[in-house]
Amino acid sequence: MSTAASEKIPVTVLTGYLGAGKTTLLNRILSENHGKKYAVIVNEFGEIGIDNDLVIGADEEVFEMNNGCICCTVRGDLVRILEGLMKRKGKFDAIILETTGLADPAPVAQTFFVDEDVQAAARLDAIVTVADAKWLSERLKDAPEAKNQIAFADVIVLNKTDLVSKAELAEVEARIRGINPYAKLVRSERCNVALSDVLGRNAFDLDRILDLEPEFLEAGDDHDHHHDHGHGDDHDHGHDHDHDHDHGGLKHYHDEEVQSVSLRTSDPLDPNKFMTWLQDLIARDGMNILRSKGILSFKDDDERYVFQGVHMMLEGDHQREWRDDEPRESRVVFIGRDLPEEAIREGFATCVAA
Amino acid sequence: MSTFDPRPEAASIASVTDRVVPVKLAQPAFAVHFLGDAVAFVGSVESVMLAGAGETSGETSVVAAHGGGILCTASDGRRLVTGGDDGKVVILDAAGNAETVAADVKRRWIDNVALQSDGAVAWSAGKTATVQSGRQEAKSFDTQSTAGGLAFAPKGLRLAIAHYNGVTLWFPNMAAKPEVLEWKGSHHAVTFSGDNRFLVTAMHEPALHGWRLVDSKHMRMTGYPGRVRSMAWTAGGKFLATSGADTIILWPFASKDGPMGKEPMMLAPMKSRVSAVACHPRQEILAAGYEDGTILMVRIADGAEILVRRNAGDAVTALAFGPKGTRLAFASEGGEAGLLDL
Numbered sequence: 001m002s003t004a005a006s007e008k009i010p011v012t013v014l015t016g017y018l019g020a021g022k023t024t025l026l027n028r029i030l031s032e033n034h035g036k037k038y039a040v041i042v043n044e045f046g047e048i049g050i051d052n053d054l055v056i057g058a059d060e061e062v063f064e065m066n067n068g069c070i071c072c073t074v075r076g077d078l079v080r081i082l083e084g085l086m087k088r089k090g091k092f093d094a095i096i097l098e099t100t101g102l103a104d105p106a107p108v109a110q111t112f113f114v115d116e117d118v119q120a121a122a123r124l125d126a127i128v129t130v131a132d133a134k135w136l137s138e139r140l141k142d143a144p145e146a147k148n149q150i151a152f153a154d155v156i157v158l159n160k161t162d163l164v165s166k167a168e169l170a171e172v173e174a175r176i177r178g179i180n181p182y183a184k185l186v187r188s189e190r191c192n193v194a195l196s197d198v199l200g201r202n203a204f205d206l207d208r209i210l211d212l213e214p215e216f217l218e219a220g221d222d223h224d225h226h227h228d229h230g231h232g233d234d235h236d237h238g239h240d241h242d243h244d245h246d247h248g249g250l251k252h253y254h255d256e257e258v259q260s261v262s263l264r265t266s267d268p269l270d271p272n273k274f275m276t277w278l279q280d281l282i283a284r285d286g287m288n289i290l291r292s293k294g295i296l297s298f299k300d301d302d303e304r305y306v307f308q309g310v311h312m313m314l315e316g317d318h319q320r321e322w323r324d325d326e327p328r329e330s331r332v333v334f335i336g337r338d339l340p341e342e343a344i345r346e347g348f349a350t351c352v353a354a
Numbered sequence: 355m356s357t358f359d360p361r362p363e364a365a366s367i368a369s370v371t372d373r374v375v376p377v378k379l380a381q382p383a384f385a386v387h388f389l390g391d392a393v394a395f396v397g398s399v400e401s402v403m404l405a406g407a408g409e410t411s412g413e414t415s416v417v418a419a420h421g422g423g424i425l426c427t428a429s430d431g432r433r434l435v436t437g438g439d440d441g442k443v444v445i446l447d448a449a450g451n452a453e454t455v456a457a458d459v460k461r462r463w464i465d466n467v468a469l470q471s472d473g474a475v476a477w478s479a480g481k482t483a484t485v486q487s488g489r490q491e492a493k494s495f496d497t498q499s500t501a502g503g504l505a506f507a508p509k510g511l512r513l514a515i516a517h518y519n520g521v522t523l524w525f526p527n528m529a530a531k532p533e534v535l536e537w538k539g540s541h542h543a544v545t546f547s548g549d550n551r552f553l554v555t556a557m558h559e560p561a562l563h564g565w566r567l568v569d570s571k572h573m574r575m576t577g578y579p580g581r582v583r584s585m586a587w588t589a590g591g592k593f594l595a596t597s598g599a600d601t602i603i604l605w606p607f608a609s610k611d612g613p614m615g616k617e618p619m620m621l622a623p624m625k626s627r628v629s630a631v632a633c634h635p636r637q638e639i640l641a642a643g644y645e646d647g648t649i650l651m652v653r654i655a656d657g658a659e660i661l662v663r664r665n666a667g668d669a670v671t672a673l674a675f676g677p678k679g680t681r682l683a684f685a686s687e688g689g690e691a692g693l694l695d696l
Binding site: 056057059061063064065066076077079080081084085087088115116117 | 384398399422423424425439460462463465480481499500502518538539540558559580581
């Protein structure tokens, strides 16, 4: 009964704190002339005036799985809705799920890992988080949900950029990067983004983990923080003296609570050591690890191994042979809360094959 | 395996595949119900396909029922009730008369339906379960979380509503507080034993959970490789037959303790999972459909098998015996269907 990945219905999850502009983005997607038909899952009917007969109300019911792990949750309503939507298979091309501003993206993502029937019929395409350029910095201080949504994102639409100064924009982008340096960041005004930036991302596809995220390839400690517009350009605008120049030095926000740890080595890894280490780490810190992903070069193995995970749920597989033109190296990223960075680095180092 | 491969000891397995009359369906059906001697094949979208009582050539007539996907069905042997993603609850009879009994004002999906033989109909949309009995005004009840399954008790007007973390037993005509049977996890389909002594749910995880109603004692029925989607009580209610494994799993319910501390009986092992089960109404015989398309009839006493459909087909989605036990109907994922006169 397995369905090829390409036949599975792609699901895009739209998240973002209250008022960031999710509905604006949703309406933009639906009104664009793209020739596609979307089934739309929203939290409340009537809140938005979408002309679409496949708008379904979701109640955001989160169910704990019975494995005793409190972070392993799924969205029960989503399981039910996707099953029901499959009866209308062929009547739509993709599903867009708009979550409420306070929703935790983890149970949504995990539903696609855990549920056998959901896995057979649908695939998570990407988590798209809409962030309010004006207010995100504030929300990151007082709303854990906002932080989670940034941490989980594959694509961050930084909206309302017209309402902030360049300095403010640089600041909010730096804050986002402090939490999640790996998401694709798109600036927008009234969510005027190209649809290709938010749909058809295949961000949860093991085959495409890296193709989509060039940042990931460069994920050292000194990767590009998207400050290109915030600095060089500014100095040419002699007239622009209104904004303060305190970003003159590259300002690195390191969110003290949610941050990422990236690891890399060009030494081949011992698969047994690595898997044991990863399982242990996930079992111990999985609650705090929001997302993880990696591409691995194992000793005596000509194929790249890729994995990705949400909390304690991981999936991984051999992807393809290493190409001659690419460095055989392993890169792993964890995004999470209060991660024991030193211990993770030390543990990873012990996974190198003898 | 590309063709049915009988085990060596069953070299002479009986086959009735040549006696199956193929039924022409307008679309794949996910449920099959006998309405008297007529057969209703419920399609995924909009319509029900009816094979009349005297139908022997496999022709069906299409009855429009919903303006969208059909999400759930139930039958009492005379009537068929369906719930759709158009928010409607529709009742059909063997003559093909369809009547809309309810339409959700917010056009919410009708997730579950149930019928009681003395006329009551129940449905649920989200957390709200509603019962309509005779000419009385419909009564509604909100559970703590979305209803995953509905079933009427064999006697009295009592509705079991399965939901997250348990089942609520609601008496629509009584002021009494509903009784809640708790068990952690997400509960879907729910069924009463015919003698009203046991209640069983199929869970989101691959397991069943049961309660003995007299004392709410728990029965855990686990060990399935996949989720249980099809459950049926054998004639006389001695066993609950289930899908979800690569054999038919039959839990014993004849004793007062039900399956507590007992192993289930396992019949008709195959290299494919059972996707649908149906029990003969009078004899201890049942039919099982598999994900590889095979359909077997199996005698519980000795496990003797008769082949009804070869495995070259697609997954079996639904099976039903007629009221007298002289007819078997089935449908498959790809839209094949058949009738067998026994």
